[in-house]
Amino acid sequence: MKLFSTKQIAEVDRFTIENEPVTDIDLMERAAMQITTWIDQRFSEENKMVFFAGPGNNGGDALAVSRQLAERGYRGAVYLLDFGKPLKGSPAINWKRLEEQGKVELHRIQSIDDFPETNPSDILIDGLFGSGLSRPLEGLPASIVRKINGLPNKVIAIDIPSGLMGEDNSGNIPENIVNAYFTLTLQFPKISFLFSENERYTGSWEVLPIGLHPEGIAQTPSKLFLVDKKEVTGMIPRRSRFAHKGTFGHALLIAGSYGKMGASVLASKACLRAGTGLLTSHVPRMGYSIIQTAVPEAMTSVDPHDSIFTEFPDLSPFTAVGIGPGIGVKSNTRKALHELLEKVQVPIVFDADALNILSENKEWLKQLPENSILTPHPGEFRRLAGESVNTWERIQQQRQMARELKVIIVLKGAFTTIAMPDGKLFFNATGNPGMATAGSGDTLTGIILGLLAQSLPPQHAAVVGVFLHGLAGDLAARKKSINALIASDITEFLGEAFLEMESVSAF
Ligand SMILES: NC(=O)C1=CN([C@@H]2O[C@H](COP(=O)(O)OP(=O)(O)OC[C@H]3O[C@@H](n4cnc5c(N)ncnc54)[C@H](OP(=O)(O)O)[C@@H]3O)[C@@H](O)[C@H]2O)[C@H](O)CC1
Ligand SMILES: [K+]
Numbered sequence: 490m491k492l493f494s495t496k497q498i499a500e501v502d503r504f505t506i507e508n509e510p511v512t513d514i515d516l517m518e519r520a521a522m523q524i525t526t527w528i529d530q531r532f533s534e535e536n537k538m539v540f541f542a543g544p545g546n547n548g549g550d551a552l553a554v555s556r557q558l559a560e561r562g563y564r565g566a567v568y569l570l571d572f573g574k575p576l577k578g579s580p581a582i583n584w585k586r587l588e589e590q591g592k593v594e595l596h597r598i599q600s601i602d603d604f605p606e607t608n609p610s611d612i613l614i615d616g617l618f619g620s621g622l623s624r625p626l627e628g629l630p631a632s633i634v635r636k637i638n639g640l641p642n643k644v645i646a647i648d649i650p651s652g653l654m655g656e657d658n659s660g661n662i663p664e665n666i667v668n669a670y671f672t673l674t675l676q677f678p679k680i681s682f683l684f685s686e687n688e689r690y691t692g693s694w695e696v697l698p699i700g701l702h703p704e705g706i707a708q709t710p711s712k713l714f715l716v717d718k719k720e721v722t723g724m725i726p727r728r729s730r731f732a733h734k735g736t737f738g739h740a741l742l743i744a745g746s747y748g749k750m751g752a753s754v755l756a757s758k759a760c761l762r763a764g765t766g767l768l769t770s771h772v773p774r775m776g777y778s779i780i781q782t783a784v785p786e787a788m789t790s791v792d793p794h795d796s797i798f799t800e801f802p803d804l805s806p807f808t809a810v811g812i813g814p815g816i817g818v819k820s821n822t823r824k825a826l827h828e829l830l831e832k833v834q835v836p837i838v839f840d841a842d843a844l845n846i847l848s849e850n851k852e853w854l855k856q857l858p859e860n861s862i863l864t865p866h867p868g869e870f871r872r873l874a875g876e877s878v879n880t881w882e883r884i885q886q887q888r889q890m891a892r893e894l895k896v897i898i899v900l901k902g903a904f905t906t907i908a909m910p911d912g913k914l915f916f917n918a919t920g921n922p923g924m925a926t927a928g929s930g931d932t933l934t935g936i937i938l939g940l941l942a943q944s945l946p947p948q949h950a951a952v953v954g955v956f957l958h959g960l961a962g963d964l965a966a967r968k969k970s971i972n973a974l975i976a977s978d979i980t981e982f983l984g985e986a987f988l989e990m991e992s993v994s995a996f
Contacts, residue, residue, distance in 0.1 A: 490714060490715045490717050490720075491706065491709070491711040491713070491714055492677060492678065492680055492711060492713040492714060492715055492916065493677055493709060493711055493713075494655060494656055494680065495620035495621075495622075495649075495654075495655035495656070495679065497709050497711065498620055498655075498676070498677060499620060499621075500705070500709060501676075501701050501702065501705040501706055501709055502516070502701065504701075504702050504704070504705030504708075504709075505700075505701045505702040505705055508702050508704065508705065509700075509702055513578065513579050514579045514582050514583075516699070517546065517549050517550060517553055517579045517583070518553055519699050519700060520550055520553075520675050520697075520699045521550050521553030521554045521557055522557060523673075523675075523697040523698070523699055524550065524554050524647060524673050524697065525554050525557040525558055525561070527673055527695070527697060528554070528558065528612075528614075528645065529558065529561055529563075532612060534561075534562045534563050534564070535610070536563075536610055536611065536612045537563075537564045537565065537566070537608065537610070537611045537612070538555065538558055538563050538564070538565040538566075538611070538612050538614060539565070539566050539568070539605065539607055539611045539612065539613050539614065539642075540552070540554070540555045540565065540566065540567045540568065540614045540616060541568050541570070541598075541613065541614065541615055541616060541617050541633060541637065541651075542567055542568070542569045542570065542580075542616045542617070543570050543616060543617035543618045543630070543651070544570060544572060544574065544576065544580070545580065545618065545619070545621045546578075546579060546580060546619065546621065547616050547617065547618055547619030547620070547621065547647055547648055547649075547651075548569070548570070548576075548580050548616050548617065549578075549579045549580035549583050549616075550616055550619070550647050550648070551567070551614055551615075551616025551647055552567060552580060552583035552584055552586075552587055552616075553583045553586075554614065554616075554647070555567050555587065555593045555614075556583070556586055556587050556590055556592075556593065559590060559592035559593050560590075560592075565592070565593040565594070566593065566594040566595075566596065566605065567587065567593055567594065567595050567596065568596045568597070568598050568603070568604075568605060569584070569595070569596070569597050569598065570598055570617060570629065570630060570633065571597040571598060571599045572629075573599070598629070598633060600629065601629065601632040601633070601636065604632075604633060604636050607640060607642055609640075609641050609642060610642075611642055612642065612643050612644075612645060613637060613640070613642045613643070613644045613645070614644075614645050614647065615637065615644055615645065615646040615647060615650060615651050615667045615669060616647045616651075617630060617633065617634070617651035617652075617667070618630070618649075618651040618652065619647060619648035619649050619651075620648060620649060620655055620679070622649070622651070622652070622653075622654060622655075625652065625660065625661045625662045625665060626651065626652040626662070626665040626666070627662075627665070630651070630652075630665075631652070631662070631665040634651060634652055634664075634665050634666065634667050635664060635665065637667055638664070638667065638668045643670040643671070644667060644668065644669045644670050644671075644692075645669065645670065645671050645672075645673060646667055646669035646671070646672040646673070646691070646692075647673060648672075648673070648674050648675050648679075649672065649674065649679055650666055650667040650668070650669045650672055650690040650691055651666070651667045652665050652666035652667055652690075653666050653667070653681060653687060653690050653691070654681060655679040655680060655681055656679075656680045656681055656881060657681075657881045658681055658687065658879065658881065659878060659879060659881060659882065666690045667690065668689060668690055668692070669690065669691055669692045670692045670693075671692050671693050671694065671695070672691040672692060672693070672694040672695075673694070673695055673697055674694055674695070674696050674697070675696075675697055675699050676696065676697070676698055676699050676701050677696065678694070678696055678715065680713060681881070682694055683715075683880075683904040683916050684879065684880035684881065684904075685880065685902065685903050685904075686879055686880060712912050712913045712914060713913075713914050713916070714913065714914070714915045714916065715915075715916050715918060716907075716915050716916065716917045716918065716919075716952055716955070716956050718956075718989075718990070720952075721952060721953050721956045721957075721990065722990045724945065724949040724952065724953050725953060725987075725990055726943070726944075726945070733766075734766040734767060735766055735767075736766060737764055737765055737766030737767075737942065737943045738765055738766050738767070738808035738809060738941075738942035738943045738944060739765070739766060739767040739768070739769065739806050739807050739808050739942060740760050740765040740767070740768045740769070740807065740808070740809050740810075740811065740938050740939060740941070740942035741769050741771060741790070741801075741802070741804070741807040741809070741810045741811070742756055742757055742760055742768060742769070742770045742771065742787075742810075742811045742812075742935070742938060743771045743798055743801060743810070743811070743812040743813075743816065743829075744756050744757070744770070744771075744772075744811070744812070744813065744814040744815055744816060744931070744934075745770075745772050745773065745776050745780070745798075745814070745815045745816070746773055746776075746796055746797045746798065746815055746816055746817045746822075747773065747775055747776075747795075747796035747797070749814075749815030749816075749817070750772070750776045750779045750780070750815070751815070751928060751931075752814035752815025752841070752928065752931045753770055753772055753776060753779075753780055753814065753815060754779070754780065754783045754784055755814070755928045755931040755932050755935065755976050755977065755980070756811065756814050756931040756932065756934050756935035756938070757770045757780065757783075757784045757787045757935060758783075758784055758932075758935065758977070758980045759931070759932040759933075759934075759935025759936045759939065759979070759980045759983065760811070760935035760936070760938045760939040760942075761784070761786050761787065761935075761939065762935075762936075762939070762980050762983040762984065763935065763936040763937075763938070763939025763940050763943075763954070763957070763983065764939055764940070764943055765938070765939040765942040765943060766942070766943070767788065767942075768784075768786065768787045768788065768939075768942075769787065769788045769789070769790050769802070769806075769807070770784065770787045770788070770789055770790070771789075771790040771791075771792060771798065771801060771802060772789060772790075772791065772792065773791075773792045773794050773795055773796050773797055773798060774791055774792060774793070774794065774795045774796075775795050775796055777789060777791055790802040794821065797816070797817055797819050797821060797822050798816045798817075798821075798822050798825055799821040799822060799824075799825050800825055801825060801828070801829050801832075804832060804833060804834070804835070807835055807942075808835055808836075808941075808942045808943075808944065809835050809836045809837065809838075809938055809941035809942040810829070810833055810835060810836075810837045810838070810938075811837070811838045811840070811934050811935070811937070811938030811941075812826065812829065812837070812838070812839060812840070812843045813838075813839055813840035813841040813842050813843030813844060813934065814840055814841045814842070814930070814931040814934055815841065815842065815931070816841070816842045816843065817842055818842050818845050818846050818849070822842075822846070823846050823849075823850070826843060826846050826847075827850070827853060830853060830856045830857065830858075831856065833858060834858075836858075836860065836861075836862070836941040836947050836950070837858060837861050837862070837941075838861070838862040838863075838864060838934055838937050838938050838941060839857075839861060839862070839863050839864070840863075840864045840865075840930060840931075840933075840934040841869070841930060841931070841934070844863060844864075844865050844869045844872075844873060845869065845872065847863075847873065848869070848872035848873045851873075854873075854894055855894070857894055857895075857896050859895045859896070859910070860895065860896065860897060860910065860947040860948070861896045861897070861947075862896070862897045862898075862899060862937055862941070862947055862950065862951050863896055863897070863898050863899065864899040864901065864930065864933060864934060864937065865898070865899075865900060865901065866900075866901045866902075866930060867883075867900070867901070867902060870883070870886075870887070870898075870900050873890070874886045874887070874890055883900070884900070884906055884908070884914060887900050887906060887908045887914070888908045888912060888914055890908070891908035891909060891910055891912075892908075892910060892911075892912055894910075895910040896910065897909055897910065897947055897948060897951045899933075899937075899951050899954075899955060901930060901933070903920070903922070904916045904917060904918060905917045905920070905955050905959070907951050907952055907955060909948055915952055917952075917955045917956055917959060918959075919955075919956055919957075919958075919959025919960045919962070919963055920958070920959030920960075920962050920963065921959075921962055921963055921966050921971055921974075922971055923962065923965075923966045923969075923970070923971035923972065923973075923974030924958075924959070924962040924974065924979065926974060926975055926976060927975075927976060928975070928976030928977070929962075929976045929979060931976065932958065932976050932977075932979045932980050933954060933955065933958045935980075936954045936957060936958050936983070937950050937951060937954035937955075940953055940954050957983065957986045957987070957990075958979060960986040960989060961979045961980070961982040961983045961985070961986040962974065962978075962979050962982070964982040964985045964986055964989070965978035965979055965981065965982040968982075
């Protein structure tokens with residue numbers, strides 16, 4: 490699914506009005522009805538609804554919702570932010586409709602002294618500003634926002650918490666942004682909702698469809714996407730009945746060192762579960778019996794060194810390589826990694842210590858084979874790319890690096906972002922906080938390697954791998970709880986994650 494900037498959303502909005510066709514006021518009524526229905530399903534007439542309406546269409550939505558809820562028997566009061574300019578267009582029509590209906594108290598806020606007294610059970614509806622916000626809030630609107638944030642009441646934001654920008658909030662003023670309990674956003678998630686630092690403003694959020702024109706959506710270009718299940722399903726190849734294990738490739742995993750053999754075990758198991766035909770796990774000598782015992786399905790390649798990785802095997806049998814979990818950053822390991830960089834001819838995924846070695850030898854980055862996959866967590870990414878002030882800036886760094894180096898960068902987080910060499914960026918929505926646990930990254934490396942080995946194009950392997958990893962984590966959390974989730978659970982539930990994907994369950 491494409492993600493749009495607030496400016497682009499306004500364009501799709503206009504396209505819908507012209508081409509559906511639908512009048513501006515009817516589109517607002519449709520959006521308002523979605524919000525009204527959502528609220529009515531979760532609250533009762535016992536809660537008074539207190540609306541804060543701004544001068545634009547976000548305010549217009551609030552006015553329309555207040556009228557619709559009043560029709561359903563709710564008590565309501567509207568506080569219109571009044572800069573002394575008359576309302577125009579659809580907000581003006583909605584104000585008139587409210588006056589005619591006569592069921593909702595109508596007030597104006599001209600100075601902060603007009604801010605109302607409220608009861609803690611009142612639900613506050615924030616319709617001050619939405620996607621038309623052009624600069625951080627100051628003056629009267631900012632004072633209203635600070636008052637709202639000081640109250641114990643639940644706040645429901647219409648479309649966007651007022652004061653929050655849809656994309657970049659670098660220069661914004663945090664205390665002048667509404668802290669919503671819930672945000673009901675229209676048609677598309679706004680990009681800034683996908684950044685962890687903005688959760689305090691959005692609270693939980695839900696997308697309410699308002700029937701914007703599919704053609705308008707299709708012809709508006711975007712390089713940002715939210716990964717959806719249907720797209721991922723289409724990227725998983727169907728297995729022929731006549732397949733044999735050679736059909737699904739041969740993965741080489743270089744992972745583990747003394748004290749960190751768990752990384753090798755976790756990544757190996759995940760790689761096998763992701764469907765590789767064959768797996769060879771390359772381990773230091775001391776790791777031989779560990780990996781043979783823990784993962785009998787894997788073949789083993791033994792390093793001449795007792796406790797670390799120093800030399801990779803002949804690469805000719807392998808269809809993909811994964812390197813990094815638990816390998817450490819000793820000098821022999823660094824040398825072997827560099828040599829691998831020069832020799833490898835098949836798709837490769839770099840994780841953990843492999844990334845740490847690369848950040849200490851940044852000149853090697855230029856030698857990364859095209860379409861290599863890098864899977865840093867935020868700390869590893871910082872070491873690779875430098876500091877950033879917020880997520881928006883960080884994803885710009887991520888996109889730039891992916892473009893410059895012609896690699897795929899999987900930046901792990903609550904919404905993992907995947908940057909492609911052509912500038913596209915995918916946000917992944919599967920996964921849960923239980924997955925922020927030891928070894929979770931090793932399982933992701935294993936999954937991506939397993940998919941690469943089966944000849945999925947690297948861009949698909951990255952998107953599918955991240956999606957399945959998160960989905961398996963979600964399914965595991967349902968059985969084991971978010972708190973008790975451990976990395977092996979993710980691998981254990983990978984099969985169920987595959988079954989959830991339509992193409993596979995069709996068998
Ligand atoms: N397609 C959809 O999703 C639909 C969305 N709807 C709703 O419409 C809003 C967007 O409405 P819009 O009128 O474009 O914008 P806002 O209501 O957010 O506010 C615009 C007015 O606010 C002024 N403004 C902007 N920034 C500030 C500020 N920092 N301080 C004070 N005033 C500000 C702006 O004036 P300018 O000075 O910038 O010119 C405007 O007067 C969307 O969020 C949805 O809620 C439709 O109802 C249905 C379709
Ligand atoms: K709002």
